[in-house]
Amino acid sequence: MKCKEIKELxxxxxxxxxxxxxxxxxxSHLASCIDCRATLIDYKAIGERLITLRTTADIPEIxxxxxxxxxxxxxxxxxxxLRYALAAIPIAVIMIILAVLQPWxxxxxPQAILAKAISAVDNVTSYRDSNVPGIYxxxxxxxxxxxxxxxxxxxVFPDKAHIVYTLNGVKNEYIYIGTNVYYxxxxxxxxxxxxxxxxxxxxxxxxxxxxxTDLHQVSDEIIDGTNCFHFxxxxxxxxxxxxxxxxxxxxxxxxxxRTNYNTGTVVETAKYYDFNEPITIEAxxxxxxxxxxxxxxxxxxxxxxxEIVTVTTDSISGAETTTITSSK
Amino acid sequence: MLExxxxxxxxxxxxxxxxxxxxxxxxxxxxxxxxxxxxxxxMSQDLAQDTFIQxxxxxxxLNTDLALKAWxxxxxxxxxxxxxxxxxxxxxxxFNHLRKxxxxxxxxxxxQTFESMAVKEALLKIPQEQRVxxxxxxxxxxxxxxxxxxxxxxxxxxxxxVSRGIAQLKVIFTSKGGNGI
Numbered sequence: 001m002k003c004k005e006i007k008e009l010x011x012x013x014x015x016x017x018x019x020x021x022x023x024x025x026x027x028s029h030l031a032s033c034i035d036c037r038a039t040l041i042d043y044k045a046i047g048e049r050l051i052t053l054r055t056t057a058d059i060p061e062i063x064x065x066x067x068x069x070x071x072x073x074x075x076x077x078x079x080x081x082l083r084y085a086l087a088a089i090p091i092a093v094i095m096i097i098l099a100v101l102q103p104w105x106x107x108x109x110p111q112a113i114l115a116k117a118i119s120a121v122d123n124v125t126s127y128r129d130s131n132v133p134g135i136y137x138x139x140x141x142x143x144x145x146x147x148x149x150x151x152x153x154x155x156v157f158p159d160k161a162h163i164v165y166t167l168n169g170v171k172n173e174y175i176y177i178g179t180n181v182y183y184x185x186x187x188x189x190x191x192x193x194x195x196x197x198x199x200x201x202x203x204x205x206x207x208x209x210x211x212x213t214d215l216h217q218v219s220d221e222i223i224d225g226t227n228c229f230h231f232x233x234x235x236x237x238x239x240x241x242x243x244x245x246x247x248x249x250x251x252x253x254x255x256x257x258r259t260n261y262n263t264g265t266v267v268e269t270a271k272y273y274d275f276n277e278p279i280t281i282e283a284x285x286x287x288x289x290x291x292x293x294x295x296x297x298x299x300x301x302x303x304x305x306x307e308i309v310t311v312t313t314d315s316i317s318g319a320e321t322t323t324i325t326s327s328k
Numbered sequence: 329m330l331e332x333x334x335x336x337x338x339x340x341x342x343x344x345x346x347x348x349x350x351x352x353x354x355x356x357x358x359x360x361x362x363x364x365x366x367x368x369x370x371m372s373q374d375l376a377q378d379t380f381i382q383x384x385x386x387x388x389x390l391n392t393d394l395a396l397k398a399w400x401x402x403x404x405x406x407x408x409x410x411x412x413x414x415x416x417x418x419x420x421x422x423f424n425h426l427r428k429x430x431x432x433x434x435x436x437x438x439x440q441t442f443e444s445m446a447v448k449e450a451l452l453k454i455p456q457e458q459r460v461x462x463x464x465x466x467x468x469x470x471x472x473x474x475x476x477x478x479x480x481x482x483x484x485x486x487x488x489x490v491s492r493g494i495a496q497l498k499v500i501f502t503s504k505g506g507n508g509i
Contacts, residue, residue: 007491007495008488008491008492009487009491010491010494011487011490011491011493011494011495012472012487012490012491015465015472015490017471017472017487017490018487039498042498043494043498046494046497046498046501047466047494049447050447050451050462050463050466050467050497051466051467052447053364053447053448053451053463053466053467054467054469
């Protein structure tokens with residue numbers, strides 16, 4: 001058996017997870033192969049390093065999952081039983097009654113307006129946004145801080161985007177055009193997606209709306225010149241209060257603010273604007289088709305694995321090192 | 329104190345208190361597992377919540393051949409993989425952004441923290457399917473057969489994923505200078 005085949009078995013051998021016959025194979029090879037013995041030592045060491053992750057010291061806290069929320073789900077079973085009961089009535093009759101009455105929707109209810117906001121996303125061909133989200137940052141002592149960063153984005157569907165991401169004063173810029181992503185980044189690690197066009201955008205924000213509960217309407221407000229409905233609700237998966245401003249004429253979201261309801265801290269402020277305006281997004285190339293200084297390009301393909309690109313800039317010399325890890 | 333099998337039987341009848349016991353027993357391991365897979369604490373909390381809600385909704389249909397633990401980890405794994413597939417441009421590995429110079433902990437604890445961070449960072453760089461197998465085996469203590477049952481693949485597939493995952497980690501650690509391991 002060749003070293004390559006043996007190495008495929010070494011991790012399982014080190015973990016005592018091989019059946020006896022294969023274990024014997026490995027042992028007879030190891031007896032005569034110094035290279036594989038060295039690899040085995042490395043694999044065991046890596047296994048031991050992974051085992052250190054069994055401690056949870058680096059996880060900020062383990063909050064209790066609230067049982068009442070589960071109980072709420074239970075109450076839905078009542079509706080399931082009701083549905084079975086209704087099945088005894090001819091379905092066509094029920095459908096006609098429901099289609100006429102639409103008892104679940106009042107055209108002016110928050111839910112109806114939210115449903116229209118979700119539908120309105122289909123009319124969006126381009127837009128810009130500015131977003132100030134927060135992220136957790138780990139300190140060397142294992143404690144965590146909440147940090148704000150900023151994102152400016154402009155999008156032309158289906159496959160163009162220009163995104164400027166700034167964290168702690170470090171600016172990183174990305175331009176997506178078709179299957180190419182052009183990037184100008186420093187001191188940053190980014191996992192490039194392997195699916196072209198798979199970029200976070202307004203449609204994701206609209207998807208988030210489906211998670212909002214306790215929705216209620218407050219006084220209308222004008223956001224950047226647009227008359228908007230103003231809603232308040234809770235994100236059922238985060239401890240966040242959510243404020244939403246939705247255009248009264250086109251049902252497009254103009255602003256979203258998330259506030260942590262335990263701390264009262266604003267954790268995200270997003271504005272969406274210039275809907276369906278002509279937006280030009282061009283590759284950072286000179287007149288000869290060469291990349292402008294400081295820019296790099298990668299081609300994205302569904303056939304390739306995601307790539308992790310780390311760009312590190314030396315603070316003294318300014319020299320830039322790019323590390324690319326690609327899974328084969 | 330009821331045995332897990334009794335708790336499971338009660339939970340399958342819709343007993344909310346029994347399900348609360350299941351949550352109590354598994355919420356920490358499941359959250360830790362999701363955190364190891366995603367590297368995103370906030371998201372892990374969401375995914376853990378989703379996992380238990382889905383478990384509650386599906387527990388009456390649970391196939392008794394699959395242990396409760398394996399079943400919960402399967403739901404959690406599916407949720408994490410779904411999230412990771414959706415994960416997009418800004419999958420930033422936060423551990424690069426060490427800023428604080430004030431250190432209020434012992435040198436050895438600090439070394440341990442850096443070691444833990446290096447391992448986590450490396451783990452997040454390998455393909456998801458391999459990461460799932462490595463975390464289930466080394467962090468959660470599953471045997472290969474249990475992993476196969478949990479994620480619904482053959483034991484041989486698990487062996488290959490663990491093997492390739494370890495080989496990739498070796499490359500990553502080595503590329504960090506010296507032998508890195």
